[in-house]
Amino acid sequence: MTSSQQVLLSPAELSYLHSSLSLTPPIRPDGRSPTQYRPLSAETGILPGTNGSARICFADGTEAIVGVKAEVEKTKRKWDDDAVYTENSHNDDEEQQQDGRGEASNGNGNSDWVELTVEIPGYRDDDPSTVFLAQMLSEALLADGGFIKKLRINRRFHWKLYLDILLISPPLSYPLPLLSLTTHLALLATRLPRLKSEGDEDPFFDDDWAAAPYLYSRNPTTKRIAERPPVTLLVMAVGGNIIFDPSKEELAVADVALAVSIGDATTSQRSQGEDDRMDVDSGNSGGRNLKLLSIRTVDPPSRLTPPGVANAANSAYGHAQVVNTGANQKMPEARQTESEAVEGVWKPPRGGAKAIVMGALVQKVLVRGGVADEVLDALEGVDTS
Amino acid sequence: MPLDTSTYSLALLRVDGRRWNELRRIHAQIRTQAAADGSSYLEMGHTKVMCVVTGPSEPGPRRGGAGGTGGGGGVGAGGQSKDAEVVVNIVIAGFSSVDRKRRGRGDKRTLEMQSTLANTLAATLHTHLFPHSQINISLHVLSQDGSLLAALINAATLACVDAGIPMTDYVTACTAGSTSTYAANDEGADPLLDLNHQEEQELPGLTVATLGDSDKVVALVCESRVQISRLEGMLAVGVDGCKQVREILDQVIKAQGQKMILDGTVDKGTGLNDMDLD
Amino acid sequence: MADRRRINGPPGSTIPPVFEDDAGQPEIMNGKGRDRAPNTIRKMFLKTGVTPSASGSAYLEFEDSGKSGVSGLKLSCTVHGPRSLPRSSPFSPHIVLSAHIKYAPFATKQRRGYLRDPSERDLGTHLETALRGAIIADRWPKSGVDIIISIIEGDQDRETSKSQGDETWDMMNALSGCITVASAALADAGIDCVDTVAGGVAALVQDAGEDSTPRIVVDPIPSDHEKVLGACCIAYLPTRDEVTNLWFKGDLPASDAGLYTQLVENGMQASRNANRVLVECLGEATS
Numbered sequence: 001m002t003s004s005q006q007v008l009l010s011p012a013e014l015s016y017l018h019s020s021l022s023l024t025p026p027i028r029p030d031g032r033s034p035t036q037y038r039p040l041s042a043e044t045g046i047l048p049g050t051n052g053s054a055r056i057c058f059a060d061g062t063e064a065i066v067g068v069k070a071e072v073e074k075t076k077r078k079w080d081d082d083a084v085y086t087e088n089s090h091n092d093d094e095e096q097q098q099d100g101r102g103e104a105s106n107g108n109g110n111s112d113w114v115e116l117t118v119e120i121p122g123y124r125d126d127d128p129s130t131v132f133l134a135q136m137l138s139e140a141l142l143a144d145g146g147f148i149k150k151l152r153i154n155r156r157f158h159w160k161l162y163l164d165i166l167l168i169s170p171p172l173s174y175p176l177p178l179l180s181l182t183t184h185l186a187l188l189a190t191r192l193p194r195l196k197s198e199g200d201e202d203p204f205f206d207d208d209w210a211a212a213p214y215l216y217s218r219n220p221t222t223k224r225i226a227e228r229p230p231v232t233l234l235v236m237a238v239g240g241n242i243i244f245d246p247s248k249e250e251l252a253v254a255d256v257a258l259a260v261s262i263g264d265a266t267t268s269q270r271s272q273g274e275d276d277r278m279d280v281d282s283g284n285s286g287g288r289n290l291k292l293l294s295i296r297t298v299d300p301p302s303r304l305t306p307p308g309v310a311n312a313a314n315s316a317y318g319h320a321q322v323v324n325t326g327a328n329q330k331m332p333e334a335r336q337t338e339s340e341a342v343e344g345v346w347k348p349p350r351g352g353a354k355a356i357v358m359g360a361l362v363q364k365v366l367v368r369g370g371v372a373d374e375v376l377d378a379l380e381g382v383d384t385s
Numbered sequence: 386m387p388l389d390t391s392t393y394s395l396a397l398l399r400v401d402g403r404r405w406n407e408l409r410r411i412h413a414q415i416r417t418q419a420a421a422d423g424s425s426y427l428e429m430g431h432t433k434v435m436c437v438v439t440g441p442s443e444p445g446p447r448r449g450g451a452g453g454t455g456g457g458g459g460v461g462a463g464g465q466s467k468d469a470e471v472v473v474n475i476v477i478a479g480f481s482s483v484d485r486k487r488r489g490r491g492d493k494r495t496l497e498m499q500s501t502l503a504n505t506l507a508a509t510l511h512t513h514l515f516p517h518s519q520i521n522i523s524l525h526v527l528s529q530d531g532s533l534l535a536a537l538i539n540a541a542t543l544a545c546v547d548a549g550i551p552m553t554d555y556v557t558a559c560t561a562g563s564t565s566t567y568a569a570n571d572e573g574a575d576p577l578l579d580l581n582h583q584e585e586q587e588l589p590g591l592t593v594a595t596l597g598d599s600d601k602v603v604a605l606v607c608e609s610r611v612q613i614s615r616l617e618g619m620l621a622v623g624v625d626g627c628k629q630v631r632e633i634l635d636q637v638i639k640a641q642g643q644k645m646i647l648d649g650t651v652d653k654g655t656g657l658n659d660m661d662l663d
Numbered sequence: 664m665a666d667r668r669r670i671n672g673p674p675g676s677t678i679p680p681v682f683e684d685d686a687g688q689p690e691i692m693n694g695k696g697r698d699r700a701p702n703t704i705r706k707m708f709l710k711t712g713v714t715p716s717a718s719g720s721a722y723l724e725f726e727d728s729g730k731s732g733v734s735g736l737k738l739s740c741t742v743h744g745p746r747s748l749p750r751s752s753p754f755s756p757h758i759v760l761s762a763h764i765k766y767a768p769f770a771t772k773q774r775r776g777y778l779r780d781p782s783e784r785d786l787g788t789h790l791e792t793a794l795r796g797a798i799i800a801d802r803w804p805k806s807g808v809d810i811i812i813s814i815i816e817g818d819q820d821r822e823t824s825k826s827q828g829d830e831t832w833d834m835m836n837a838l839s840g841c842i843t844v845a846s847a848a849l850a851d852a853g854i855d856c857v858d859t860v861a862g863g864v865a866a867l868v869q870d871a872g873e874d875s876t877p878r879i880v881v882d883p884i885p886s887d888h889e890k891v892l893g894a895c896c897i898a899y900l901p902t903r904d905e906v907t908n909l910w911f912k913g914d915l916p917a918s919d920a921g922l923y924t925q926l927v928e929n930g931m932q933a934s935r936n937a938n939r940v941l942v943e944c945l946g947e948a949t950s
Contacts, residue, residue, distance in 0.1 A: 049431075049528050050480045061420020065527065067480030111831070117487065119476050121437070121523040128791075131784040142831075144914040162487075164479040166525055169420045170439050258909070292923060295895070295911035299792040306756040307801055348757075351857045352796040352900055352907035355927055363920060 009252060011308030015346035018253040022239025029249055030060075035371045037245045037378075040181070044189035044384045052190025052215070054384075056182045060247065063168040064178050066186035072153065072203060073113075073160040111142050113151050116163040118179065120171055133176060136296055137165070137183060140230040140261030143293035147229070150215055154200045159192060173248040174298070176259055180232035181379065187229040188384040190215040225384075230263040230293050231375060235361050236300070237353065242364050244371050254300040256353035260365045262372050265291040288373055290366050300349070308346040393564050393575075400583055401430075405564070406622065408579045408629055413539070413637045415547040423548025427540040430581055431530035434537055436544040437523045441469050441515035469515035473503040475537065477526040498534055505594055505604040506541060511551040520550060531582040532560040534592045534606060539630060546638055554597030557630040558604065561623030562590035567610040574615055576622040589615070593623035597631065600624055672774055697870075697880065697887045702929065704863070704882035704936045705735065709844070709944040711851040717741035719852025723844040725818060736836060737816040740844040742852040744808030752807075757800035758854075759807040762790040764814065764841055771817045771833075786838055789910055793842045793898035796907030797860040798849065808854065812841050818884060831912070832866070832885040835896040838910065839864045839882075842898045843937050850945050858900040859941050860907055863933030865926050866894035867913065879925055881933035897930035901938050906931070 009017070020027040026034050039059040047053040050067040057063045116138040123130050141147055151159040165183060167175050191212040193205035206212070216225050236246045236254040243250060251257060265288075341347055365372055393399065403409070409430030418424035423438035475495050479487045488495055502522070510520065522544065524537050538558035545552060562580045565571035567589055580590045589611035594604035602624070611619070699705070706726035714720035719742035725735030745758055752759075764786045766775040779787075794810070814837055839862030846860045865881045868888040877892055885891050893913020899906055906927075915922050 047433075047480065047527060049483065053480070057419070059419075061418060063418055063420070065478075065525070067478060067527075069480045069485045071485065117479060119478070121474055121476065121525075122521070126779075126781075126784065128784050128788045131781045132788045135781060135785040139912055143912060162479055162485050164487075166476060166478055168435055168525055169418055169437060170521075170523070172420055263914075292911070292915045293913070295909055296789075297792050297906075297908045297910065299788075299795060303795050303800065304755075304757055348801065350796075350799065351903050352898070352905035354904065355906050355931060358906060358909055359924055359927065362923060366920065 009249065009305070011306055011346035012344075014253055014302075014305055015308060015344055017249060018238060018346065019344075021241060021243065021250060021253060024241070026238070026241045026243060028243070028247075030247065032245075034241060034243045035374075037177070037371070037375060038247075042181075042185055042379075042382045044185050044382060051192060052186050052188075054182050054185035054189055056178060056185065058178055060172060061169055062172050062175065062178055064175065064182040065166045065168055066179075066182045067164050067166075068186050068190045069162045069164070070159045070190075070192055071162070072157055075156055075158050076110075111138075111148065113148055113158055114138060114141060114161045114163065116141070116165065118165045118167075120167045120175065122170070132296075133179065134165075136176070136232065136259055136261075136294070137180060138163075139294045139296075140180075140232055140263075141183075143230070143261065144263060144291075146227070153195060153203050156200055157203050161190075163187075174234060174246075174251055176232060176298070177234045177245050180230075180261075181375070184229045184231050184379055185382055185384060188214075188216055188225060188379075225380070228264040228376065228379075230261050231372070231379070232259050232261040232294075233365055233372060233375065234259055234298070235365055237357050237361055242361055252301050252305060254302050255349050256357060256361070257298040257300045258358065258361050259296045259298050260362055261293040261295070262290045262365060263293050264376065265289045288368070288376065290368075290372055292362070292366060295362060303348050303350075305346065305348050307348055310342040310345045312342070397575075399577065401581060403579075405575050406578050406625070408559070408626060409581065411539075411630065411633050413543055413634060415543050415637060415641050421544075421548075423544040423546070423550070425540050425543035425547060427536055427543065429532055429536045429539070429579070431528055432532055432536045433526075433528040434533075434540045435525045435527060436537075436540040437525075438520065438541075438544040438548040438550070439523070440520040440548070441518040441550065442521070444470065444517070444519040467516045468507075468512040469510070469518045469520050471503045471507040471510065471512065471520050471522065473499045473506070473541075474521070474523045475499050475502070475526065476524065477529070481526045481529045498537065501534065501604060501606060502537060502541060505538060505556060506545065508603060509552050509554070509556050509596065510545060511553070514551060520545075520548075529582065531580050531585040532592070534558065535560050535579075535594070535630075538594050538604070539634060543634060543637065547641075554599070555631050555634060556594050556596060556603055557627045557634060558592060558594035559623050559626035559630055560585070560590055560592050561619040561626065562588045563611060563615045563619055564588065567612065570612070576615070576618040578622050578626045589619075591616075591619055591623060593620060593627060595624055595627040595631075598628065669777060671776075672768065697884070699882075701878060701880040702932060704933050707843075707937070707940055709847055709940055711847050711944060711948045713739065714741050717743055717848075717852075718745075719848045719850070719854070721844045721847035721851060723840055723847070725840065734816050734818065736814070736818045736840045738812060738814055738837075738840050738844045740810065740812045740841070740848040742808060742810050742845075742848045742854070744852070745803045745806040745854065746808070748805055748807045754805065756804050758798065758803040760791055760795055760798070760800070760810070761807065762787045762794065762810045762812070762845070764790060764812045764837075766814045766817065769816075770814050782834060786834060786841065789838055789896075789908060790841050790845060793860060793862070793908035794845060794849065796898075796905070797846065797856045797858060797900060799855045799857060802855050808852075810845050810848065812845060814841075832883070832891050832894055835864045835866075835894050835910070835912070836882070836884075838862060838896050839898075839933075839937070842908070843941055847941055847944060851948065858902045859938060859945070860898050860900050861934045861938035861941050862896060862898050863930045863935070863937055864894060864896045865929035865933055867892040867915070867922065867926060879929050881929050881936075893926065895926050895930050897927065897934050899931050899934035899938070901935050 040056050042056045044054045046055050047067050051070045052068040053066060055065045116134050118130050118134040120130055151161060153159060163183060165179050191214050194211050194213055195203055196206050197203045216227055218225055235242060235244050236251060236257040238253055238255050412428040414426045416424060417426045418437055421437040421439060425436045427434050475498055477488045477495060479485050522541050535558035538556060542556045560580045562577040562584055563574045564577055565574040566587060589609040591607035593602055595601060596603050708724040711721045713722045721740050723738045727735040748759060764783050765779055766783060768775050817833060818836060842860060842862030849856060850859060865879055866883040867877050867879055868883055869875060869877045869890040869892060871889040893915050895911040897906055898908035
């Protein structure tokens with residue numbers, strides 16, 4: 001039971017859905033365009049007891065709440081930092097060693113500074129599907145080291161960030177897009193107390209919550225957020241079409257489904273030079289400079305759907321049927337009917353997807369001014385202060 | 386940090402400035418969630434809970450071990466039984482308390498609350514009307530500041546009303562405590578209504594749930610040591626508190642009903658008329 | 664929560680001390696770096712039918728790179744089934760696949776517990792996705808098959824004194840091995856598949872050195888390189904030219920779309936190489 005709950009659709013319904021989604025342009029059951037997201041309402045800062053929180057309701061009624069809590073934790077010294085002990089050069093070397101290598105290793109932080117848990121009602125927290133969701137979301141967050149660096153206080157201490165992601169509603173659709181967007185907003189709204197201590201002393205903080213800086217800092221004049229957390233988009237291919245944010249029913253006929261995490265690379269300093277060049281040749285096409293952080297194949301539930309039986313093979317219609325399945329497998333022509341597609345008869349997809357199709361899905365996500373941009377723009381419209 | 390109870394006798398005011406018989410602010414909403422059959426949001430002071438009810442519906446496939454009974458909160462045999470099974474699932478968010486504390490699904494306290502809640506509701510809901518089915522109640526604790534079980538019961542009641550599940554009457558719950566600890570053995574201890582987290586840690590207390598306007602107690606949970614002589618006073622105060630809570634919940638539901646009539650969206654409850662209600 | 668049922672080893676890492684040695688130190692440094700061509704994978708040993716009690720089984724071992732203290736990945740996989748589902752479970756028109764991956768407690772530098780941790784469960788989900796595309800599931804309605812993989816030894820460099828936080832990259836290599844070995848075991852169990860599926864890993868790495876540009880290598884060993892910028896693990900069906908599972912992780916600028924495509928291409932190439940071993944091994948077993 002991975003990416004979905006049992007889908008209660010008959011083979012005939014699945015076949016109908018598949019063919020209407022394969023049309024150009026596809027006809028989706030809820031009338032959306034292929035790139036359209038479900039409308040959503042969002043709010044942030046709903047829980048005063050957390051460092052940051054957000055709630056999103058999709059129009060289909062699914063709802064999620066994310067709370068972020070931060071604690072100060074002592075940084076575990078990496079064993080190799082103190083592993084090199086030489087007797088005479090202990091003291092004077094230490095300073096230099098710490099500055100050189102220590103900075104490199106401590107400054108990068110460790111992925112266990114972030115703990116992300118997903119709670120889905122009716123599922124155990126160690127259920128593979130829940131674990132998969134949690135790993136996918138944390139993978140996107142940790143993909144570039146930039147996020148972890150924000151949690152560093154000094155050489156001896158760091159923030160430990162706990163992200164608790166709750167799905168409030170019953171899981172009506174694959175909750176990945178919802179959870180990712182809610183996490184995005186909660187992180188944008190997250191503030192950490194202002195540090196008053198300096199250097200490597202034990203940290204102490206400003207009591208004034210109003211003075212607490214945001215984890216994702218804002219430009220003081222424009223109030224724009226310079227850098228944004230990643231978002232994970234769910235995208236699927238059916239027939240020759242690419243469909244974003246599929247509902248549960250649509251996912252049930254997917255040929256391939258991918259979860260693609262993207263980040264906003266607009267301000268990352270590493271690619272600053274590249275940005276300038278890009279701006280020149282892309283002109284004012286608009287959109288952000290996105291970067292690809294992670295891709296995972298979501299096991300499409302279509303593989304678990306019941307197959308339909310063509311009239312030609314249905315004994316109820318008076319056609320002779322090969323009853324013995326053992327013989328069935330040995331006869332090449334019987335095998336042929338098993339894999340042959342009949343118009344209007346649902347066959348669960350078999351095998352994988354062409355690499356070109358997967359590449360097209362990823363391209364479609366990353367295209368400038370595309371869906372990813374729209375989603376990020378929409379999220380920017382949410383008041384996170 | 387121990388609670389300073391010494392000042393109570395001077396001004397007769399509790400740590401948060403309430404008198405002995407005052408409830409905290411209760412704010413409730415129903416129909417907060419479009420996708421669910423019934424839903425509610427309830428605040429009792431800083432304790433905030435959300436409840437989502439699905440069902441009565443066909444019992445889903447039992448997942449190995451923890452699925453069917455929602456981690457121990459199930460009452461009734463479900464599929465085979467003539468009564469609907471009430472399955473309660475409580476998720477206590479990691480960020481709900483001041484210090485982050487993660488509680489796994491197997492947490493014994495959560496399991497106990499689940500089964501208390503399931504038993505209480507199974508006794509009040511007309512489960513015999515829905516044979517071979519399941520009523521799923523899923524509760525999320527967003528913030529906790531004492532009286533958690535009481536808040537959960539109240540939220541579940543509201544959500545069940547919203548879901549249109551026939552029930553005998555409101556089940557409302559409240560906590561009651563006593564002003565001095567067991568060890569102090571203070572004869573003149575006053576009973577207290579609606580404990581917050583600090584009081585709950587220090588003082589003896591109980592959670593009581595009653596049925597509607599009557600004095601019928603449907604659930605009573607006392608987990609602390611308390612002199613037997615004080616118990617009756619506490620219980621009386623608690624039952625009285627439950628009646629106050631009932632009034633508030635009743636207003637919430639009536640207000641929502643009024644709003645729905647004005648909006649012209651009252652087709653949800655019409656099916657009840659032709660149903661066999663005892 | 665303490666595990667009371669077993670006698671557990673010490674918690675935390677137990678890493679042997681690395682002593683500084685005038686001669687030894689430069690040698691370790693020299694030992695670093697990749698000595699294979701960027702597009703060749705390590706040699707591997709694959710054998711099916713190693714566990715007689717299971718309906719199908721396979722053992723996979725990667726060549727160790729000749730350095731002392733560095734071992735290759737060792738995996739053993741057993742397949743139990745197809746067998747009837749328990750009476751209580753609902754009807755399924757397909758074979759119900761469940762994959763369990765478990766690191767042996769001693770497989771990695773950091774000791775693993777007896778209970779599966781989230782990363783192991785995650786690997787299991789990836790493996791399920793990769794295999795579900797390959798097997799012809801509707802030939803066995805109402806039945807189930809369990810695939811159990813134990814990672815006897817992970818490929819970690821015991822000598823590296825740096826803990827580079829590269830365990831996340833090791834998972835990719837482990838997954839590709841798991842896919843290959845599970846595919847062999849499935850074939851050994853006689854479960855019909857559309858094709859043999861094999862795993863392959865490609866990574867964008869940066870080598871140590873002043874002005875080395877990032878390059879793409881297949882079957883990377885993270886400790887060989889200064890930094891891994893991104894990697895992808897692919898489960899590939901060569902005769903159908905289809906990908907059943909794609910897992911990419913890293914930090915690639917979207918402006919350079921070619922980089923991603925190249926990574927996937929290389930991953931598929933690695934998978935094709937692994938598949939050759941797989942097919943040869945299965946051919947030997949049947950002859």
